[in-house]
Amino acid sequence: MFKSVKKWFLPLALVLIIAITFAGCSNTTTTAAAATPTAPAPATTQTPATTPSSTVSLNGAGATFPAPLYTKWFDEYYKLTGVKINYQAVGSGAGISQVTAGTVDFGASDAIMTADQQTRAEAANGPILHIPMTSGAIAIIYNLSGINSGQIKITGDVLVKIYLKTITTWNDPQITALNPGLNLPNTPIAVVHRSDGSGTTYIFTNYLSKISDEWKTKVGNATSVNWPGDIGGQGNAGVAGSVQQTPAAIGYVELAYAEQNNIPWVLLKNVAGNYEAPSLAGTTKATEGVTLPDDMKVMITNSSNPDAYPICGFTWILAYINQTDKAKGETLVKMLWWAIHNGQQYGTALDYAALSSAAVAKAENEILSIKYQGQPLLSR
Amino acid sequence: MKVAVPEKIPAGRAAGYTTRRHRRFGDPIFSNLTLVFALVVVGLLIGMVIVLNIDAFPAIRKFGLNFISSVSWNAVTEEFGALPAIFGTLASSAIALVIAIPISLGAAIFLTEIAPSWIRGPASFLIEMLAAIPSVIIGLWGLFVMVPFVRSPIESWLGTHLGFLPLFQGPPFGVGFLAAGMILSIMVIPIITAMSRDVIRAVPDSQREAMLALGATRWEMIRRVTLPYCRSGLIGAVILGLGRALGETMAVTMVIGNSYAISASLFSPGATIASKIASEFSEATSGVYIGSLVELALVLFAVTLLVNVIARLLVWRMTSVKEAKE
Numbered sequence: 127m128f129k130s131v132k133k134w135f136l137p138l139a140l141v142l143i144i145a146i147t148f149a150g151c152s153n154t155t156t157t158a159a160a161a162t163p164t165a166p167a168p169a170t171t172q173t174p175a176t177t178p179s180s181t182v183s184l185n186g187a188g189a190t191f192p193a194p195l196y197t198k199w200f201d202e203y204y205k206l207t208g209v210k211i212n213y214q215a216v217g218s219g220a221g222i223s224q225v226t227a228g229t230v231d232f233g234a235s236d237a238i239m240t241a242d243q244q245t246r247a248e249a250a251n252g253p254i255l256h257i258p259m260t261s262g263a264i265a266i267i268y269n270l271s272g273i274n275s276g277q278i279k280i281t282g283d284v285l286v287k288i289y290l291k292t293i294t295t296w297n298d299p300q301i302t303a304l305n306p307g308l309n310l311p312n313t314p315i316a317v318v319h320r321s322d323g324s325g326t327t328y329i330f331t332n333y334l335s336k337i338s339d340e341w342k343t344k345v346g347n348a349t350s351v352n353w354p355g356d357i358g359g360q361g362n363a364g365v366a367g368s369v370q371q372t373p374a375a376i377g378y379v380e381l382a383y384a385e386q387n388n389i390p391w392v393l394l395k396n397v398a399g400n401y402e403a404p405s406l407a408g409t410t411k412a413t414e415g416v417t418l419p420d421d422m423k424v425m426i427t428n429s430s431n432p433d434a435y436p437i438c439g440f441t442w443i444l445a446y447i448n449q450t451d452k453a454k455g456e457t458l459v460k461m462l463w464w465a466i467h468n469g470q471q472y473g474t475a476l477d478y479a480a481l482s483s484a485a486v487a488k489a490e491n492e493i494l495s496i497k498y499q500g501q502p503l504l505s506r
Numbered sequence: 507m508k509v510a511v512p513e514k515i516p517a518g519r520a521a522g523y524t525t526r527r528h529r530r531f532g533d534p535i536f537s538n539l540t541l542v543f544a545l546v547v548v549g550l551l552i553g554m555v556i557v558l559n560i561d562a563f564p565a566i567r568k569f570g571l572n573f574i575s576s577v578s579w580n581a582v583t584e585e586f587g588a589l590p591a592i593f594g595t596l597a598s599s600a601i602a603l604v605i606a607i608p609i610s611l612g613a614a615i616f617l618t619e620i621a622p623s624w625i626r627g628p629a630s631f632l633i634e635m636l637a638a639i640p641s642v643i644i645g646l647w648g649l650f651v652m653v654p655f656v657r658s659p660i661e662s663w664l665g666t667h668l669g670f671l672p673l674f675q676g677p678p679f680g681v682g683f684l685a686a687g688m689i690l691s692i693m694v695i696p697i698i699t700a701m702s703r704d705v706i707r708a709v710p711d712s713q714r715e716a717m718l719a720l721g722a723t724r725w726e727m728i729r730r731v732t733l734p735y736c737r738s739g740l741i742g743a744v745i746l747g748l749g750r751a752l753g754e755t756m757a758v759t760m761v762i763g764n765s766y767a768i769s770a771s772l773f774s775p776g777a778t779i780a781s782k783i784a785s786e787f788s789e790a791t792s793g794v795y796i797g798s799l800v801e802l803a804l805v806l807f808a809v810t811l812l813v814n815v816i817a818r819l820l821v822w823r824m825t826s827v828k829e830a831k832e
Binding site for chain 1 (some may be wrong): 578579580581582583649650653654657677679680681759760763764765766775777781784785786788789790791792
């Protein structure tokens, strides 16, 4: 009897210690636990919908950035209509590959498909649409003790130079000139970037490429680039973690991430000369400062609207114009129509910016152009 | 056969089971079944290599052997090379072993030769528990707890006092080769400890007693008899740990800093083959890009194989030298 008590004592004690540790540091662990708003939604099993109201179910795959919103949408839409939509947040690149291969009914991407990708998709299944669903902003976050969120002002030009490592300290004259009242330290800037390929990086490098020709030729615009600088963090959590821990660090994360974790951000000068904090309103405004083409394949970074925040972008659902299954096609267009209208209200709570009315109008036309055997699947 | 059967079976307990009928039908089925399983394992390996080669083909065709020696990794211009990742993989694993080997061997010797028996059980249990922690948890702990500690005091102290060495130059970011090596060492210590403990325990007591009878101290006994006796086993334990370190992905990705560069400094961020693949695979789009990542996997395959072969040769040479001496 005594022996068996002895045998169990250690594991029990260990469990107890772990439990106490968790209880003790519940405050500090919340940041880590809340760390992944972009975490892939739990993979739902692809069994056909058993609800009597509908037998059609849709499968989609792609970007992780809008996944929390899409999950919310598809959940609400299921309650509303009984249509089951499975979304796998596998990343934009994988989403594009899957929609090209035709293994999913729609793809989702934060980046515009490259010419090469579009050719391949069109060869397989005909013309493909980029339908904007929502937009998001990217906050430039930093770690300088004693300087509160929104106190530092920088320009796109300075940001490029920091990421090119030509500005290396916080008290560089080019930064202090923009911030006359601030006491910026003489410490080297630790530049943090995303190590994984991501739509966030695509939007960020798109902005830097628009600002600077040097960036465009030296580094370029892609979901993953050859960074001149310092530390790579895995996901938003990795970047935020590195910035929060490393003194004098600078990094970029999705606005939702910075907001939910109270990470200080800089004010960024837009084209009109105003210093803007990253915000949902500023993101929606950004779509009003650029000419939106009919195919909506447009990056809205560096918008000329005076109230626009400069680093933001659309995220798109990719769907083929010519649907091959009438029932699925009808379900898809109805769902998309719902998403760009009724669905927009769910964005704010999750830190996604609503589409501007101009963008909605363009998206409507795109959805209306989706056909089955030459016949439009939806009419006004 | 007819003669051999009754001779081999001890009278009593086994006789009832091993009737001739059982042998005739059971044995061939069993041996063929195990053969099939063995072939499945071998086939899996071969199949994997073939598939990797097919998927890597766009990159192999474009870069050829330059892939191994090139240092660039640029998805925009589609220039890919593996050298920094190979360097990072070997460097982080080497750091891990430098830290892990003394600790593991020390712990194993303590557990087998020195510790009182009431400590052995619990301590072994705890060490094995360490091996059971999923690597993503170790990685999170590494990022939020270990990395700040590595930055200060470890790196800042090394930087101020030993900064004249190229090993300890550069800004102390916390993340980097040192952090990666440390996190890997935490993951390989339980493996090496548990295995070397078993190996040391297997040394016959007669060997120890003979040495002690000659008047040796405990330290002399351990150094002259125990360790040399099980040397090849210990090397095997280290190799097993090295295998884990070379392929470890998640925890390393979280703390290595993911910068694609070769640097002499332990402080500088780097990348390993596994971390590069894990980071970029989901968003890789073009054929050459994906091909390059798959080719990285092939390179990791080759590096692991090479390391294992070298280690086997080492074990083989050491044991043959020992036998020759005897």
